[in-house]
Amino acid sequence: MAVVLGCIADDFTGATDLAGLLARSGIAVSLRMGIPDAPPETAETAAFEIIALKCRTIPVAEAVADTRAAFDWLRRAGAQRIFWKYCSTFDSTADGNIGPVAEALMADLGATQTVYCPAFPENGRSVFMGYLFVGEQPIAESPMKDHPLTPMRDSNLMRLLAPQVRGKVGLVNRLTVARGPDAVRARLADLERDGIAHVVLDAVADDDLRILAEACAHMPLMTGGSALAMPLPGIYLRDGAIARSARRQAPPPVGAGSIVLSGSCSAMTRAQVAQYLPQASALKLDPLELARSGPQAARDWLAQQPAEAPKIVYATAEPADVAATQAELGAARAGAVVEAALAQLATDARDLGVRRFVVAGGETAGAVTKALGVTRMSIGEEIAPGVPWTWCRSGGHDIAMALKSGNFGTETFFSDAFAKLEAAE
Ligand SMILES: Nc1ncnc2c1ncn2[C@@H]1O[C@H](COP(=O)(O)OP(=O)(O)O)[C@@H](O)[C@H]1O
Ligand SMILES: O=C(O)[C@@H](O)C(=O)COP(=O)(O)O
DSSP: OOOOOEEEEHHHHHHHHHHHHHTTOOOEEEESSSSSSSSSGGOOOSSEEEEEEEOSOOHHHHHHHHHHHHOOOOOOOOOEEEEEEEEOOOOOOOSSSSSHHHHHHHHHHHHHHHHEEBBBGGGGOOOOEEEEEEEEEEEGGGGGGOSSSOOOOOHHHHHGGGGGGGGEEEEEOOHHHOOOHHHHHHHHHHHTTTEEEEEEEBBBHHHHHHHHHHHHTTEEEEEOOOHHHHTHHHHHHTOOOOOOOOOOOOOOOOOEEEEEEEEEOOOHHHHHHHHHGSSSEEEEOOOOHHHHHHHHHHHHHHHTTTTSSSSEEEOOOOHHHHHHHHHHHHHHHHHHHHHHHHHHHHHHHHTOOOOOEEEEEEEHHHHHHHTTTOEEEEEEEETTTTEEEEEEETTEEEEEEEEEOOOOOTHHHHHHHHHHHHHHH
């Protein structure tokens, strides 16, 4: 099938989030982890093709190169429009990578303007007058100010974006959005005449996102969180750009052994780990110990656990502990040793017979999924908004994986996830 929308996600949890929201429409969604080896000319494609990258925190030039390669694959597969998916909390480093990647994609598409909207009202993210909120808190006053890799110290999206791009930055505010798609289009055209290439969009509710998606659905490049993309299948269906395709297939049966692997230190993950600890055999990883001696002790612990018993291995820690570890190892090395250990433990778990994986944290999910050699995922039921179960092949086995973004889900997420899988059997 011809690709109608090519999507590039900057991390793996974000990619499953986007896939889950698009799949709510009943349209087939194809999710590929990393740039496919097979050329697009020989691949069977879907109307919505998502390529998941791990490029949120890597150096700008590498992020641009990776997304350009993903874009090239999608373009050759027939995609005429691109959606650049980043975090609903606008996670980026001081240098990027949201703006530089958007600018590179605009150049490749010949686009003179694009839009930015991370709002995800179901998960409490809203944008008002260009300021990003988590619940009632400006993002820079929320726990995201302490994120291990992308601490958010400003809540104003225009101020965050401006140093990341060469072009001018502007805003379509909520008052314009409330007047509907034509008013949004007119405002975008005015801004374009003023030479404004990068436009932040306000949205505080799903109705706002429907208006924005309607106004922007046919732009060559849209950028944002998954919720901005959610209305697009309905719009393309109505406009005749796609036909309704078969509903998702029944998932394959997978073995019962389960594990939670958590490298997320986000506030919600900390609560979820605490809630799950009494229900599972648990191992807490110490990054300093991992840096000294590697993951062998953790591997030995895992090897002693029965495959079918619920297990959790986590490096999840309070901000003060993360800061102390980073002071010793540096943020990048601390993150890398944890990610490497959880990736190794994931393959060990699979080889020990575990078939149900919940992975918490975007960077963590990227490391684990790569180690498991997963190249494609089928999208199943959502456990919480933006976190679907997925089905994939790893090492010759069918496995179920849920990649949970740091702040998504409620406190009982881990037990809810496994219960949902059992209920579906
Ligand atoms: N105790 C810790 N100290 C320092 N860094 C940690 C610790 N635990 C996890 N990390 C690192 O923090 C980062 C968390 O990012 P990520 O996995 O994307 O989670 P989230 O989805 O919450 O943002 C990862 O690189 C992880 O390896
Ligand atoms: O948009 C979102 O919030 C998520 O899809 C996402 O990208 C979250 O990133 P992590 O919290 O790093 O998993």
